[in-house]
Each structure stands twice: as C-alpha cells, then as structure tokens.
Amino acid sequence: MDGPVLRAQGLAKEFRGFRAVDGVDLDVADGSVHALVGPNGAGKTTLFNLLTGFLKPSAGRILLGGRDLTGSRPEQVARLGVARSFQITSLFPQMTPREHLELALAGGTGLTWRFWRSHRLLDRFGDRAMELLDQVGLAGHAGTPAGTLAYGHKRALELALALALDPRVLLLDEPTAGMGAEDVERTVELVRKVRAGRTVVMVEHNMSVVSSLADRVTVLQSGRVLVEGPYAEIRHDPRVISAYLGDADAGH
Amino acid sequence: MILSRLARRPLLLAAGLVLALALPWMIYPPVALDMACWALFAAALDLLLGFTGLLSFGHAAFWGGSAYAAALIAVHSGLPFPVAALGGAVFAAVLALPIGYLSVRLRGIYFAMVTLAFAQMVYFVVNQWRDLTGGENGLQGVPRELFGLDLSDSFVFYYAALPLLLAGFVAVWRVVRSPFGRVLVSIRDNPARAQALGYPVERYKLLAFVLSAALSGLAGGLFALGHGFASLESVYWTTSGQAVMMVVLGGIGTLWGGVIGAGLVVELNDYLVTVGFDGIGIVTGTIFVIIVLVFRRGIWGTARDLLAARTGRRRPGEPGSGDTQDGAPARTPGVGTPV
Known part of the structure; x- marks a missing residue:
C-alpha cells in the first residue's frame, strides 16, 4: 500500500443551496479496500457520483494517481480505470448477461463504432465474458435476458460488469444491498477475490461486511468527513457511535 | 425457437422481395414508388x-432537404439519377451533423421539439430562397435519366430506383444488427450504465442521427426524382409527423413495422384522394388512435408477439439459452429484437 491512488480535495456539491457533499478530503491508498459509511443522507452516493464524473463538483478536486479527474465525463473516468457499480441495479433488461459483458469488454476497442459489420464481431469477447460470468457464479444464466434474472443474480452481474473494465479502482455502491445472508457472504468472498491488484472503494451499510473487508473506513455525516481510520479504531470512536454505529450495533 | 426463426426469415424476406417486385403491377406505379x-x-x-430511443420530429428536414438537393443536382448537372439521389443523401447527412450535435444531448420531448424547430428553420430557408428552390411552387421539371435512358415513366423509374431503396433497407438492417447497433440499444435502455461502461453516449447518438438522416435523405431524394419535382410540403412538419405515425402504426423498434405503416398510410391517403374525400386527416387520425389503443406494439409488433406466444406454447421447454422452466420464450419479444 503506497500513496493514495484516488484522492479528493475539498470536494463539494451543492444542490440549490443544499450542500450534499461539503468539503470532503479523501485519500484512498493504492491496493486498499476503503469503506464509506454513514447514516442515510450523509452524502455517500453523491460522493460516488462526483468521483465517477456523473456529477460535476461545485468545488474541490479529484485526482487519480497524479491525474486531475475534476470535470471529466463518466465515460472518460471509466476509460481511465475507475469502474463503478450502481446502488440500484442498473442493467439493460433485454440483453443477456453475456451480451452485457461483451459490451463492457468491447468498450474502448473501437469495434463498437463499426455500424457496417455484423454484431457477431463481438463474439471474440465471448470467452472472457464467460470467464467473468463464471467468476461471479452466473455462467448458468449467460443467455437469460437480464430483466428476468433473480435479484441476487442481477447484483452479481452488476459486479461482473464493473470487473470487465479491469479497473484500477473499483467503486461499489452498496454491493450487498437487499441481499440475504447467503448472497452477502458470497459477495464478500467475491470482493476479497477481485481486490487483488486493485483498489476498492465501497459504500456499505452492513457493518460485518465492512469489518471483514475494509482496511480503512471513512465515516461521513451531513456531507462532511466525521472521522477516518481502521475499522477497529473508528468503531470505538464516541462520535461515530452516536452518529451511526450506535444505531446499527443496537440491532446486533 | 431458433430453428423456426431461421426457417421463417428467408420466407419473409422472399415474400417481401416478391411484393416489392410486383407492387407496380398491383397498384398505380407512382403510388408504388411513394x-x-x-x-x-x-x-x-x-x-x-x-x-x-430518440423521437425526432424534424426528419422532414432530411427527407425534404435531400429532395431539393437531389433535384438541384439533377437539374443543374444532368448527372444520372442515382448520383443525384446519393448526393441528396450526403446533403442530408451533412445537414444532420450540426442539427444532431445541438440536439442529441436533450431527452424526450425536448429533443422532439428542438428537432422540430430546426426542421422549421430549414422549411423557412427553402420557402424564402425562391431563386434556388422555386418557393411555394417547388422545383419542377426535374430530369430522370440513366445513361440516356428516359425514366420519366413511373413504372420504369420504380424498377430503376428499387436497387437503391433495397440497399437502403439492407443498410438499416445492418446498422441495427451491428456492434454499433448493440451500443445504441444499450443507450436507449440505460444511458447512465452505457456511460459507466465507457461509451460516449452523445457521440453514438449523433452518429445514429446522421445515419438515420442519410437514409431518410436517400428515400426523399428518390421520391423527388421519381415524381420529377421537389415540393415545399416535403420539408414541412407534417412530413415529419407522417413518418412518425407510420413507425408507430407498424410498431416502434420492429424495423419492418414502419414498412407496413408506410404501405397502409400511403394506400389510405391515395384511396381517400381518389374518392375525393376532403378530411383525410380525420380518417388517418382516427385509424391511428384506434390502432395505438388496440395494438400498443403496433401492427408488426403485435403480430410478432402473437406468433412468438404460439410458437412458445407449441414447443415448451425448448433447450436453448437460459432458464425456460415455465416454457416462456428465452428472449422476451419486444422492442429492439428485430425478426
């Protein structure tokens, strides 16, 4: 774990006078798993949208390695090696998982501009697509339209799509949201497997997932960084307990 | 499912081709060309x-723009008509570049309104530039010839133009079933996700817009050449509206639905004109409303769904892609899966 690979400096986003993200500094160490936690409305998803170019920051800078990402468009951010999954499953309902992955793998090759060629041109990505589907346990559903997949399978496809971009930094927005215990466990295993050679930033509500995966945790509240540190440290921080963990732990 | 599809497609294609060849024998040749x-x-x-997933309400600019461009080329240069028609198509594509650039970032009704506005600007220019376009009289006396062969008979012109028109259909089909077409469908269904996968959505939309305009231009150019004149009506907004109506009637996202819609609307218009009925708009409007209410997927879309449901029932649990435990077809028929 060297210096920060992804860095936010004084990042802010204002929606008509409301500061959803308010001067956030974030250093994500290369090769680490970094969790973003915080109560609802703390600005986690807004921060994600800023980091991936889906929102333009009102102030502040975003750096990837030494490169300034501020103001880049989502497709440029993706090409530079920052891939994201979506909190609410976001797929192409009529396409099969295999077609999804072929599309993800073909991005950046230029083949997809060829309107005069058959779509069978994308078959060359079939093997890699099946490998990725196998990795997330979807090989048996490669040909089912994504719209008809079970929820857990859709989430797995989400993850496979982000992986297909072979990103340096993988941003996962609540990868276990709405999952049963079994799927959660599988997802944790999967993230553990795919983190090799990459950096993972995840928004996560499930504290057991955070504790088993995250090297560092940043706690957000009302758009600001409340506290940052290893999970073992921050879980005893009184500010965090009162802001968030207190409520969450009460349920356990 | 796959077998029956393979068996069905050449049959449909052959039927379409035969129909295309026989059309001027069955109906008044100028109407066949229309x-x-x-x-x-x-x-x-x-x-x-x-x-x-872009509703353009300004395609008259490309159909009509090309009609004028093709007519002007034919009048002033005397080049053979296919060159004039292709010149019109190129003109439409060039015209589509700035219009598309300025409108593809808008969505839904805003895109429709902006394309309509641009088309009305084109209409204004054509109407005002009388020296070149003939104003409201249109551009008349457009020659139609190919290597000295006189094609002013609509019957003959139809067959001379058919290869170009068929090439146009093949081009549309090719684009839809290309890697590029796959990206278009993904943009239609989920633009944010397509962006997250690294696709510059607006540039893809722009190329789709330009390709669509070029092919609309090819059709409009041949229309003008075939009739021997370019009319002001061809750039008027009702032309855009009629094209949208044809697509909706036949079935959006079915490709061949628009062909059926076009046949229906042109035939109906011709019939109503022949019997001397004045309120054409009322009749076509009523039929349009009824079809949209009864067949929400359009004529072709509804027919295809019925067919798919029947083949699905006859061959339950066909081994194929994915889990078909309930015997449903592996791929839900719907928008974006051309037969």
Missing part, C-alpha cells in the same frame, strides 16, 4: 426512434 420511398423513410426513422 410506398417504397416512405417505407425506407419510416425504417430509417425507426433506427432512431426504436433503436436509439
């Missing part, structure tokens, strides 16, 4: 509406 041109126009519009 049908064929409007059919290509509708298919080209469906490329945008059905497969990219």
